Amino acid sequence: MTAKYLVTGASGQLGQRVVHHLLETSGVAAGDIIAASRKPEQLVDLAAKGVLVRRVDFDDAASMEAAFAEAEKVLIISTDTLDRPGHRLVQHRAAVAAAEKAGVRHLLYTSMPEPVNSALLFAPDHEGTEAAIEASSIPAWTILRNNWYFENVMMSAGPALASGHWYSAAGDGKVAHISRDDIGRATAAALVAADKEKTVYTLTGSSSYTHREMASLISAAAGKEITVIDVPVEGLVQGMVGAGLPEPVARVFASIDTMVGNGGLAGITGDFKTLTGTEPQSFESWVESQAEAFKSMIA
Template sequence: MIAVTGGSGQLGRLVIQALLGTVPANQIVAIVRDVSKAEDLRAGGVQVRQGDYSQPETLATTLQGVKKVLLVSSSEIGQRLEQHNNVVQAAKNTGVELIAYTSILHADTSPLLLAQEHIATEQLIRDSGLPFVFLRNAWYIENYFSAVGTALQTGKVFGAAGDGKFSAASRADFAAAAAAVLTGHDQGGKIYELAGDQAFTLAELAATLAELSGKPVAYVNHSEIEYKDLLVSFGLPDGFAHILAQSDTGAAQGGLYDDSGQLSKLIQRPTATLRSVLQAHLATM
């Protein structure tokens, strides 16, 4: 059996959908915090089990019978390491034979603060002795959906990345890669640097939005502190705003760029383009 943590989340659902193409539904386990949010998965034959990263007692039985597990990284920055360790220990105690973890692009050399918990998680997985695969994901193009409405209203895309390039891909691309690894052979010990085929700057993001919407949109570059303060003024918590602003300056240092093509090779097709993903999103607005 193959288990996917965060099975009712945005990435987890897409991974399960991708797995269903080759794996019988009853051999897939969706581990979710709230089972009521996964009734559609259960109706489709997927096993739905309750498990909470922060409650290790719920994980002890959740992974029973599972041979491979995808640990989708927690969204709770600052608490991730302890939460991830709970899953890793449960996997070790229940005889899981492979753990795949969604890390961050070039975690071991990344200038992004976000990489710290990821590289620490990678180390605890190594220390566990479990066979592992690290899926070091670049940015999701969907990360920018929340900024589209503001950009179309104000005519501005804000950031602090300068000319830094983002090798982003769609969430579905990363999900397909995870499914390929979970259904593949001899994956233990592999590390994948997963990134989109076509990198873009935030100025190019703004230009693409302008072209698709027919409205004037330009990129406005700020210093890291200016951008953080701007995000706070938009209502983001101070700590999260700091992480986002620092991620932009990390991108300016090349932290979110990769041209190895490992993602498209793994999914055996080109990755989605910025234009195609934004066009589909705009069609829903």
């Protein structure tokens, strides 16, 4: 039987890039790709190209059984269910169990760098999912520990450019960002690669940057100076709450700064090049490409 590559979360931003690179970079036939989503109606463009479209909901066992049928390689993209602590891990474990039951030959999962003992409040979701995959009887699996996307910087850049101040609890900690498109490229490459029993890749950019270094590059591109102001984590939380974020969500976001300060996102690997044969896009070139977007954020 022809190998079938199934991508969950295919209507999301990363899922779209994975399917794009399966088709355009890896040259996989559309009929060999299954794009699965809770919102299959958003995948009509892929269906028009001949990609198989299926509904999948990690809270619905029957949908997973139907979606995973005949799929030989399945990519589980971690869900965005962060508003209910612990529920994402329940979803992921259910998806792993469904893949195992369906006889999936190779399971791939999008995780994060160093999830064990991480300061990040949702790291246990990734740690627990990795453990479930390792304990399963699925013959081959690949863990993709993805560093933060360049695009995540936009959440900090917007308020910083509007006010001129970037409030940070990360100190001199660094982040080895990588673009979402590069993550999609590497993930597609991992999907089509020959099965390896147990493989962990940590996908990072080729350089790492402190918040001050990021702010300096963004300032130059936008034409407005950003001053990084060091604050304690609790001060960061209260600032976000004051700006309208629910406190539990603010604490999750603040824990990212704690993790950065602890060096949890600073590591640089060559795993992206190992998978793709190319170097990842640099943070500098991405910032330059977003100059107009940054300028539009200035108050």
